[in-house]
Amino acid sequence: MRTLGVVLAAALALTACGTTNSASSGGDCPNGKVRFGVEPYEDPAKLKPAYEVLAKALATKLGCEVELQVVDDYAAEVLAMRNGKLEIAQFGPLGYVFASQKAKAEPMVSFADGSGKLTSYTAGIWVAKDSPARTIEDLAGKSLALSSVGSASGDALPRYGLKKHNVADVKLDYAGGHPEAMLSLINGKVDAAEINSQQLATAKGTGTFDESKFRQIWKSEPIPNDPITVRGDLDPAFKDKVRKALLELSPADVEKVGAFLDVTPPGPLVQVNNDTYKVLFDLATTLGLQEEDV
Structure with a gap:
């Protein structure tokens, strides 16, 4: 079980992996940019170029800078969003359970196959x-x-x-x-x-x-794929803007990320909500998991 000091240290060790600029920064984006967090579920050196493609496409749709960050672990990402250091983040399904409770994370989209069906894994x-x-x-x-x-x-x-x-x-x-x-x-x-x-x-x-x-x-049993979430205390108009931009990304924009999630062939991102991940909320309850267990 992590101590608070270890979790805080992890959060401070966020690795900024790159910044993607659009034609115009600022606009309706908080602080002129969007900070996008990703958990290191694969070697960060492999994840970085894949997510840079997605981040670049998102920046173009939003019309503002997207700063990509690969965090140290699940706990660091939850804490970073809770402390207002991330606007959007992709969590593993169980990480999302605690991010929703402790960091006000709201699910927006996840990864679909070529037919537009939400994908899962085991x-x-x-x-x-x-x-x-x-x-x-x-x-x-x-x-x-x-x-x-x-x-x-x-x-x-x-x-x-x-x-x-x-x-x-x-x-x-x-x-x-x-x-x-x-x-x-x-x-x-x-x-x-x-x-x-x-x-x-x-x-x-x-x-x-x-x-x-x-x-x-x-x-x-099948697990619904990772949600990309938005911090819940942000302006509703901005949250809608991010959701719309993500849903408008093309399969080519998410293909490299989808390859790590066994999404082949990839489709566009699809909208998800809390009910999509009910099985994970139930799992956390059954195992008696707490925030410090993540």
Whole structure:
């Protein structure tokens, strides 16, 4: 569990990844710009160029500067929005639950496929092909690599799966991210690891994961994809302007980001609301999660 000091330090360590200017800055945008936060659910060096494409297109639609920031972790992003340092932010579904409660984050849009349908992904637990573990119940007494505290697919859902199946005495190892959890399994450092469907698609595409050498022993129900949110205490007219601009982005504008979220082929962004993420609110309640757990 993080202390307040650690969380504050994380928030102060926001990494500004770039500023995208439109033809004219200022206008109706707060302080003349929009600060857009993104969680580091993949290597930030890989995320940056993808989100710069989206940010540039958004800046053009809004007519103001968009400043892209990749934050340290879930907690840092929630705290940054709560402290008025972000106007919009993309959260993981579970991170959004607490951002809505503590930072007044309001969901605007998420990622759709080529048919315009909201996309989803699944959490999963994998073992080596020669592992004696065949089901999630077989993980009792074994080690399991998880992503990072607060991740829906990389933390909460695998733990929920263990709880639901009454599996005790599992050694949980927080690797620091989805790629790191997967590498822990590949390198034989743990008996099992969480690998969600998005990370699986990315790793297979880059040749870093040979699926024939591993086996999935548990999979969650579908999780709606990440929401892009706006800070709730901003002017309603500005919030409407941002939502409209995001909904007007073309599939090409979001294609590079969509590739990290296993959205292929990509469609335009689609509108979402609190009800879209009810399953995550219920999950947080079931596990008794608090803000400090994210």
